[in-house]
Amino acid sequence: MSFPTTIALSLPEEQLTLLQTIHEQNTKILATINGSAWLSEEEAAQRLKVSVSTLRKWRGEGWLRYHKIEKVILFRAEYLDEDVEKKGCVQAFLSPLSKGITKRHDSIK
Numbered sequence: 001m002s003f004p005t006t007i008a009l010s011l012p013e014e015q016l017t018l019l020q021t022i023h024e025q026n027t028k029i030l031a032t033i034n035g036s037a038w039l040s041e042e043e044a045a046q047r048l049k050v051s052v053s054t055l056r057k058w059r060g061e062g063w064l065r066y067h068k069i070e071k072v073i074l075f076r077a078e079y080l081d082e083d084v085e086k087k088g089c090v091q092a093f094l095s096p097l098s099k100g101i102t103k104r105h106d107s108i109k
Helices: 013-033 041-048 052-060 077-087 089-108
Strands: 067-069 072-076
Touching (some): 041 052, 041 072, 041 077, 072 077
Antiparallel strands (some): 067 072
8 A cells, every 4th residue: 555755845035935926927828718717908908919998999989898896997808709799899900801802813814
């Protein structure tokens, strides 16, 4: 019969702090990947590659879901992505490109 072995380590305070920081960053990354991350206005704007004022305009127009806790506005990453896709912003960027390709293709015939 075998028993688990326990090893006690003693690390300097700066290494413990570094390990805690790495753990917190990994938790944030996993939350973002899973869509459960909450983003500030600045983080949400950065994610969508727009200015904070554009993000606020879209929020004011009512097509971005958000939560307000006191004076802090938070966006759930998953909802933010869905709302932008529903609005068609992703498709809008591709439309001029696809029309240009169609026109060039038609002129070749």
